[in-house]
Amino acid sequence: MSLVIATVKRDFILAARNPGEWANPLMFFLMVAALFPLAVDPDPTFLSKIAGGVIWVAALLATLLSLDSLYRADVEDGSLEQCLASGESMYAMVLGKALVHWCISGLPLTLVSPLLGLMLHLPDEAYIAMVLSLAVGTPILSLLGSVGAALTASLSSGGLLLTLLILPLYIPVLIFAASAVYHAGIGMAYNGQIAMLGAMLALAIALTPFAAAAALKLNLSR
Amino acid sequence: MSLVIATVKRDFILAARNPGEWANPLMFFLMVAALFPLAVDPDPTFLSKIAGGVIWVAALLATLLSLDSLYRADVEDGSLEQCLASGESMYAMVLGKALVHWCISGLPLTLVSPLLGLMLHLPDEAYIAMVLSLAVGTPILSLLGSVGAALTASLSSGGLLLTLLILPLYIPVLIFAASAVYHAGIGMAYNGQIAMLGAMLALAIALTPFAAAAALKLNLSR
Amino acid sequence: MEFNSLAEFIAMGRHGLYVWLSYGLTALIVTYNVMQPALHRRRLLKEQAQRLRREKRNAPSA
């Protein structure tokens, strides 16, 4: 366990020393959401209808992009090999890494999302639903994503392959979350969707680390 | 010059040996476009209104992502250092690399875009405008992007920083291109926008390689 | 028999284009899937034969 804890600490230090790691997904999030009105139609009533969906698509893409570096650097400099060589549980290691990833990507996204809501004229009633769905949904994205990142960790052009592998798995999260925001916006109940997201989160915590740990092992046994 | 030609050849061989390099941007393009109806609204009349914008945003993001690997691999294994050490013109080298990049990202995107048009119910009148705007616009994206890729080539978390640097430069392209498609869709003339894109392309060919070459030199003199 | 003439059969009650297009594409894809293993097999056998010949040639000299 001590190595897992040390790794979590180290990753936070790395993120602090390299602010791009957490600032870039955030900027990407803001910019994708800013591109839309430009490319489509800046009319406020129109925007307020699509705001929830656009924000969620932006969050999903931002998370996806930040995933590529989750294990790659560790594979390249040999530190993941050291983790494996240390004989510690890779399951715990994967969970630890996913936790750090969420703290430096999903969490900041959730915190700035109200700003985006303002920019895209999100209906007032939908703010809580948006923040809630992001808070429950982004950890699922980090966990599912860590499977993809683990599978592609030692591949040279992993970044985009990761997208291909993971995007279909993200669809359910996107659908439930976007619909929660949409329903909140038109004044309907949305706790069903949030509960569904919660269930998916529980499932993801229980299962994905196994898959990711197995994938990492096979990436390292060259 | 012989090294530039050899590099172009080598990069095509690398792309052939690693099909992900050109197939992945394509898949990403398709998937981003597929996320929209899911997150926002699958209604055909609604979709046909936003189709042009969504397709262009997807093309822009797909190009952006494929840019990260443009110089990074060459910096990491030292082959860019060799280019510099060889004393050949970096201007030609940058142009060559941008050309290869467009051939394996922008060109395939342009070719499959009609399929996306079908899926997003793009108005029939807008197809030609869409393909035309992509054909003229994506080379600009590759060229502008190569400046960003050159600037971030030696940074560990360059991928997202690149996005940040380059996205603002992409906005004019996006605006003109999306408006060309939109105007074509409602039956209006769009040659003004295409001409504008053409002018931007000429400018980009003339200027961006200087910037990219300078940035690469900067990155290599450690 | 639902159709009285070949022309009628081809026309498929004005939907001929769609019906034959889908059957055609399917035939294409299925044909590819049937041909691929056969071609691959032929290539494998050729390579294998070459390898055996090479080994035979090398065996006495070694």
Added chain:
Amino acid sequence: MTPAKGANQVNLQARALYCERDDRQLFADLSFSVCSGDLLQLAGPNGAGKTTLLRLLAGLNHDYTGDVTWHDQPLQHVYSEYAHQRLYLGHLSAVKKSLTPLENLRWLMASEVPNEDQLWGALEEAGLAGFEETPCQHLSAGQQRRVALARLCITQLPLWILDEPFTALDKEGVAWLEQKMQKQVNRGGAVIITSHHALEGIHGLRQLTLGGAV
């Protein structure tokens, strides 16, 4: 961390190892053992299979036939125990460029929980005094390698497995590392290394030369 009786003994046995890569046989019917007090150097020309064999002995490569046992139990079955008894240092040194030597070493040694004094002492011994808090990207090739090697000054693990540890070291560094290995052997540990460097005058040294024409 009080080790069980006999836990600090080394007893690694390889029997009838066979390995091929890309249809080329690297080694066949290789049997040997490494016990406390042994220093085994894997030698042989480039491409002979030294790294392959080393990773296999470290339990990181499963692509072989034959048996490797640790205290008479198959390596796969006791991997976690084994991993807590051997230190592996590969071609890649697991040194993060944006961390300082101190932070790097702290992470590298996390499973043995050393205190701060030990860390500073080890870096000093490894010749990095004064560079403890310089980010590693500002260090030279040899200095980065020394960060990874500083582990050897702290660790208590009985078996070391090192892949080309002399790479990038200067003469003084080579001498220092040889002496470290000698100490490890003397105190009842064991070392397996690959190196093209001629190790001389080390007590307990054995060589295993892998054939393989380049």
Added chain:
Amino acid sequence: MTPAKGANQVNLQARALYCERDDRQLFADLSFSVCSGDLLQLAGPNGAGKTTLLRLLAGLNHDYTGDVTWHDQPLQHVYSEYAHQRLYLGHLSAVKKSLTPLENLRWLMASEVPNEDQLWGALEEAGLAGFEETPCQHLSAGQQRRVALARLCITQLPLWILDEPFTALDKEGVAWLEQKMQKQVNRGGAVIITSHHALEGIHGLRQLTLGGAV
């Protein structure tokens, strides 16, 4: 490619070089020259500044004061000419993992436009016969290094600048490389290398030891 008169002569002069990194002075008031027939080995402990000096001499690092001249002209002014006269091989070997040795060498040598026979011959000489068409990711550390070194078998450039070229090579490889350098010196070229390896019996060898306590 008929070289102008005197073009194949080496005449590199360094005068009063001074360089500091992170407020630490690496070398000061360093003056020397490298001419045809010279083999200059930069020696010194880890972190002494050998790589820094080498990159500076190669024209790849501008972060210093003092003058470096090539045939009496400042290096920056004649960089392109200079670059076509010297071969630089750094820590990183510019070998692409997914290409074969043959493809890699073809690219590495592109500016000297060798023919296929020369490429195959060079790979054979570098000890890679039989691996010409195996992707480099399937080669061992030393074999990958040999792909980069195969350039030395073809090139006609008069000045070689090599950073730790012996890394990962086996004994036979080291001997081969020493002999290559000897030939280069004998035919009127020049070599500048950094290495911790003791080069012996090479005609024309000079050492420049950089101080710097580690």
Added chain:
Amino acid sequence: MWQWLKQLYHRMGSPKWFYEITERWIPWLAIVAGVTAVVGLVLGLLYAPADYQQGDSFRIIYIHVPAAILAQSAYMMMAVAGAVYLIWRMKMAAWVAKVIAPIGASFCLIALLTGAIWGKPTWGTWWVWDARLTSMLMLLFLYFGVMAIQQAMESEDGSYKAAAILALVGVVNIPIIKYSVEWWNTLHQPATLTLTEKPSMHPDMLWPLLIMLVSTYVLFALLVILRTRNEILWHERKRSWVKKMMES
């Protein structure tokens, strides 16, 4: 029964046995697939009555539905084979899993293409974001993902394992995708464009469909066997039995 299954499992693990036994099966499978296809198509194209709403365009059903059903079950088979490899390290299972991916993707593509073509006369558009269509598209992407990771991984064993892991994660997700998409679509969009619910089909229409279904499955088995035999030939090329077979 259990004993027999166990025996079969062990035999299946032997490439030589598989290669030799399938040698005898291939002609029969080919005949069954061919005959059922001809019968099914003749009945479907010539004898089934035209649909009272859609007219003759409904005849696309005879390829569309079997392909759609097969594409889904092929994914399951691929995942199961992958799991067998992960757990028991049975090489044959890895080869079967590897071989299913492109075949399954082909059928998925057939279902999508024929569906899209069928959509034009019936719905007036090539594509709508309907639940079934969307989840089928996602299935195609899952197939592509498996194929992509297979070819991207450098070591062979790694490629099998990575593909198996991904296929298994996909299996957990397929029901979730299906459920979410169905739920989403029925909420967002009225049922104007959804597929016809379990039509109480005329037997003359239904029979050809069932025959085509059988034909598709047999064809699938045949394709899997053919490709697996090639994998065996390649991987066992240095074994004596392959050499002996070659010489004779």
